[in-house]
Amino acid sequence: MIIMININDKFNLKVEHDHLYIGDVDANDIAEKYGTPLYVIDEQKVRNNYQKLYNAFSEKYSKLHMCYAAKANTSLAVLRILEEEGSYIDAVSPGEIYTALLAGFTPERIVFTGNNVTNEELEYAHKAGVMINLDSISALERLSKIEGTEGKEISIRVNPMVEAGHHEHCITGGPKSKFGIREDEAVEVYQKAIDLGFKPVGMHSHIGSEILESEPFMLAVETMMNIAGKVHTDVGVDFKFLDFGGGFGIPYEPSEEPLDLEKFTTDIINLFTEKLDEYDMGRPEMYVEPGRFIVGNAEVLLTRVNTIKESYRKFAGVDCGFGTLLRPTMYGSYHHIVVANNMNAADTQQIDIAGDLCESGDLFARDRPMPELKEGDLLAILNAGAYAFSMASQYNSRPRPAEVMVNKEQVDVIRRRENFSDLFNGQVVPIRLLK
Ligand SMILES: *Cc1c(COP(=O)(O)O)cnc(C)c1O
DSSP states (O other): OHHHHHHHHHTTOEEETTEEEETTEEHHHHHHHHOSSEEEEEHHHHHHHHHHHHHHHHTTOSSEEEEEEGGGOOOHHHHHHHHHHTOEEEESSHHHHHHHHHTTOOGGGEEEEOSSOOHHHHHHHHHHTOEEEEOSHHHHHHHHTSTTOTTOEEEEEEEOSOOOOSSGGGBOSSTTOOSSEEGGGHHHHHHHHHHTTOEEEEEEOOOBSOBOSHHHHHHHHHHHHHHHHHHHHHHOOOOSEEEOOOOBOOOOSTTOOOOOHHHHHHHHHHHHHHHHHHTTOOOOEEEEOOSHHHHGGGEEEEEEEEEEEESSSEEEEESOOTTTOOHHHHHOOOOOEEETTOTTOOOOEEEEEEOSSSSTTOEEEEEEEEOOOOTTOEEEESSOSSSSGGGOOOTTTOOOOEEEEEETTEEEEEEOOOOGGGGGTTOOOOGGGOO
């Protein structure tokens, strides 16, 4: 009993009469009305996460912009909320630039950080008028050949040889990472950018994801500031902005502690301003690019238990799989799971929570301590706001679920449930094969 209350507090869950509430609405009523599986996002939590992080940074350094990393969750309604909050956007593809523009972000508020981009993609980003973070010398040279890029303001992504992340696939700095240019070639590359006719005004790095402590991030800030300082001194680049990427973590496991925002932002801003002074760089804008931190804990995935079985192990089978939430299968990630219709029940067993896809890796949890489960129970998989729908697929010809947004007592569908005909979008059968 005591443990469950702590868990509900830990994940900031609202519980009434043993039921999980999202905003002011019973999750069981939402599931009844809109069906399962269902992503349910809480608008107020998105706004609070944004404001909490923004305030923590901007109280200490006012020239700050948060560029929401759209790839975490590209739902238009979510982007609209962040547009209203004053966020900028970190887009990693032309599709995300298009989406952000559609959601009402002006080009000045969009930063494009592509990777292995084609000439067409560079041209698209250039014409859209967004800031481009170039990831390689190749991209720099190819952009310079596009008409109208003479004198263009650009930024360059450096790899500061610092690794951080919860899984090898999420480490985006360091010697094995495919991202950015080497730190020891930065001076040369910025000089080259100038020689090619560009006006370099920014530097970018992003070292990884799910960072829960200051240290790795501080190391990246320090390294990047030394690189930027050297570029400023040797090449004479006056930086308008320095972009430190995202990666701010959230607790997924009950034992994990949230990021200490006060300490984290104090440490970073102190180091940042010290370095600015050391290299006499004035007061450029600071950009950060949070994705997971803004949306991760704002959304749950509701899924119903349809099968309890004991074969060689004990399984609770649910009505979605890794096509709906890939992280456990792809990264071995832990997602806490609660019983939305029985929130205060104590754990009495260890059980595997299995999806409905034909793959043995399709498991949400192995040997998970859970209360007694029965068919018809409604499970809420927590922290399903980031890298959930945005990584979803129709694998096994499973149409993707709907997504609803709750704002206090209001519930709106923000993405309709797919149906079978959505499985054939864009497909064509050659006439010779028609019957
Ligand atoms: C993915 C990504 C982010 C956001 O990462 P989070 O871990 O979700 O904060 C920020 N910047 C870039 C360039 C990214 O690729």
